[in-house]
């Protein structure tokens with residue numbers, strides 16, 4: 001391509017991105033393409049000959065924007081949103097533009113230094129000591145996997161068969177998946193019951209540990225949650241830390257969702273004690289507004305990561321020089337790694353931690369505001385009080401011909417089809433439930449009120465049709 005062609009195409013793409021980021025208000029949140037339609041639209045024939053790049057990019061821009069759920073939309077309240085931010089989008093573009101290799105110091109020295117500096121900031125934010133460290137990975141799932149590999153090496157050495165892992169039944173599925181990936185069997189995974197408020201039941205945990213030890217099991221790792229995905233529940237870190245010490249188990253905290261709260265002056269006390277963990281999963285592509293993919297694992301003692309992952313290879317000998325010049329391939333699974341750190345480092349510097357913490361505080365207040373809206377109607381039941389930005393609830397109507405599980409599923413579907421907002425369902429206390437996670441910095445009270453108003457009208461219409469009363 002000529003310089004002009006390269007620039008013209010590049011500026012056009014920037015125009016698309018800027019337009020996207022500035023026009024959420026008029027955009028529908030969800031556009032889910034059908035398989036039949038997308039199968040027709042996405043070119044089938046193998047591209048043996050190059051096409052006009054501008055036409056290819058135009059086609060792809062339309063295809064993507066017309067068949068997407070905007071997880072970065074201020075009215076996307078499902079799962080955990082990914083609001084992203086423009087500074088990091090540009091930083092990611094810069095990193096890709098230089099094709100930075102962030103696997104070792106030799107390949108990307110500035111990248112390694114920026115990753116190290118950003119990780120140091122995060123350890124300070126988490127209240128970790130000087131000898132702590134960590135690395136950036138693809139997301140929370142990979143951070144959790146990396147943590148349990150470290151736990152396994154540290155506590156079990158080479159015999160994994162008797163090692164048992166403990167976590168609440170509300171723990172994210174990525175942990176069970178990671179345990180399976182690294183070779184733990186179902187019989188070694190202990191899912192501990194939770195209290196009414198979805199926090200791990202500490203007595204139940206200790207009882208299970210005692211029984212296991214009698215059977216000859218070796219406690220390997222105890223996992224706590226700083227903000228469960230379903231309800232934002234936060235486990236008792238003081239108790240988990242005490243128990244981990246007593247049973248000589250590694251203590252990991254999955255703070256993929258709630259770790260962001262560390263930046264909120266008003267709410268950071270809710271995750272106090274997080275620094276007691278041997279490792280912490282953070283997931284900046286959630287509530288620290290990073291574009292995908294951006295997860296992070298912090299460890300209290302960075303030597304534990306190297307002990308778990310470093311493998312000698314003669315063709316990498318030239319990359320080993322000064323101890324200080326960190327080679328991130330020794331700290332995790334990947335050798336070739338993209339320069340993820342740049343986007344978070346850039347965002348922290350351009351936006352500043354104080355302002356980012358303010359956005360997190362606002363997200364938490366948004367969920368609290370929603371509770372007042374649900375309390376105003378007697379057909380809503382709040383199933384879990386707002387906890388660091390997540391509220392779960394369900395419509396509960398007494399009418400012979402209304403099935404409440406089906407009604408809640410319909411409410412979610414109706415809202416999504418309206419295009420105005422999106423919430424998805426989960427299951428809590430044996431019921432189909434709705435949940436909202438309103439953490440986008442541009443979400444307003446009007447967005448929240450209108451979203452609830454759409455759901456209210458639907459339910460009231462259903463009640464009227466059923467000719468019966470709400471409970």
Ligand SMILES: Cc1ncc(COP(=O)(O)O)c(C=O)c1O
Nearest residue numbers: 080139140141172174229256257
């Ligand atoms: C608490 C928690 N842990 C882990 C994960 C997995 O993170 P990721 O999707 O970034 O792999 C999630 C995802 O929502 C989560 O909410």
